[in-house]
Amino acid sequence: MKRAILLLFVIATLLNCKQKTEQSADAAMEPKGADNIAYQWSEMAITATANDTEMFKPRPTITSRFLGLIFVSIFDAWSRYDEKAIPVYLDGVERRPSDEQTLKNKEIAISYAAYRAMNEYYYSDQELFTNFMVELGLDPNNESLDPTTPEGIGNLAAKAVIEARKGDGANQYGEEEGSNGEPYFDYTGYEPVNPVDQNNDPNRWQPKYFSDGKGGKFAPGCLTPFWDKVEPVSLKSGDQFRPGPPPKIGSKQLEEEVKEVIEMQANLTDEQKALVEFMRDGPQSVQQAGHWLKFAQEVSIRDDHTLDEDVKMFFYNQVVAMDAFIASWDSKMYYDFARPFALVHEYYDQQKIKAWGGVGKGMVEMDGNQWRPYSPDTFLCPPFPSYTSGHSTISGGCAEALKLWTGSDEFGSEVELVAGAMTEPDNLGDTVTLKFPTFSKTAEMAGISRVLGGYHIQADNIAGLELGRDVAREAWKFYKKHIGEEEEQM
Secondary structure, eight states, rough: OOHHHHHHHHHHHHHHHHHHHHHHHHHOOOOGGSSSSHHHHHHHHHHHHHHHHHHHHOOOHHHHHHHHHHHHHHHHHHTTTTSSOOOOOOOSSSOOGGGOOOHHHHHHHHHHHHHHHHHHHGGGHHHHHHHHHHHOOOTTTTTOTTSSSHHHHHHHHHHHHEEETSSSSSSTTTTTTTTTTOTTTOOTTOOSSTTTTOSSOOOOOOOEEEEEESSSSEEESSOOGGGGGGSSSSSSSSSTOOOOOOOOOOOHHHHHHHHHHHHHHHTTOOOHHHHHHHHHTOOOOHHHHHHHHHHHHHHHHHHHHHHHHHHHHHHHHHHHHHHHHHHHHHHHHHHBBOOHOOOOHHHHHEEEEEOSTTTTEEEEEEEEEOOOOOOOHHHHGGGGOSOOOOHHHHHHHHHHHHHHHHOEEEEEEEEEETTTTOOTTTTTOOOOEEEEEEEEHHHHHHHHHHHTTTTTOOHHHHHHHHHHHHHHHHHHHHHHHHHTTSSOOO
């Protein structure tokens, strides 16, 4: 009897060793960085975001939600093949046994989750995603919901996220009352206090005229003024970290910050112009959430990430971006604060100032009421209230997220640009190299670029950076809970 028990123990030990050896061999051969499938699906997401911007014009709030929910879908599918992870929306699907927690099963599960989620949110690029599935050797027509197979788990994960987020306030399906089925219709009935031709309250946001590129002009309305009502993923609510109010007209602070914007623009260097353009994320823009996804991709390549690492990093990074947009819009719509475009006109109406005269004009002397941001005529200024800066909020949040996730503030990215290429192509400056030594510095450079460009005052930037960091720290607790490392403290 003892011999039989001993024999069974030896066999079990050998099988366990064999499984560990095979897993070690798989790990050694596992694709890393840009070669792992989680990274490759992030490339699909980046491409689709750029295409969405091209087709629908910039709508950074909406695309941040798409990206956030795509990476939640991927995470939820992957979680069923991880030892500890807890899905966000996927209920009733058991964790697969350890012998099924293979790289191949993870690749299949996250691919089906990504494919279904991207088809839902970036529906105009379905052919792109289908072709990629075929390249991976996967059947895009497999709609199995079998919770014991990676294909079924992937499909179920995307389905769970899509269903859970219907009615979340984004009005994606025109489901909110009074929308008449029109997607993203403003169901709050927001109307600016100041019409485009009359500034009734200079503390409040005013729409501005853009060129239509055909000799005419138009004044875009406020972009998604209901976004403060969208349900966050990791926060209790969009107003959880709402900052105090911006400075008002009559305060010394606002007077000095408006003056600072004018002086910064009048003395723009080539490096500063390049920074404004890079952070504005010009043609084929992926908006702020996508921009920080690209920075995260650089980290993946730099640190030779595995699929597991990229699934977790992209998930946390993009949940922070999505929730930071909601928090920023809460502040924007609550305070409805003016942009420098109108504030400069208010403060310097009858004064001569040195400023950028527009494409082909360079820096000239002008009446203060003619001042405009350093931006093309067809997109002069973001069409929504100013405080807090979205760039600052998302950059502060995503930089803090990458710092927390990697355990270091070190970044080391750089990019080479020709100053003026995106704004005044007939008046190009020098070729400059922008260096981003740390995540924190990158966020600060993103924030100050919006002041240099004339889109924000410093108050918008500073409050935005801190708001984003608050979001990232709160989302970190949510992230740690869902990777199974510690309980969420809410």
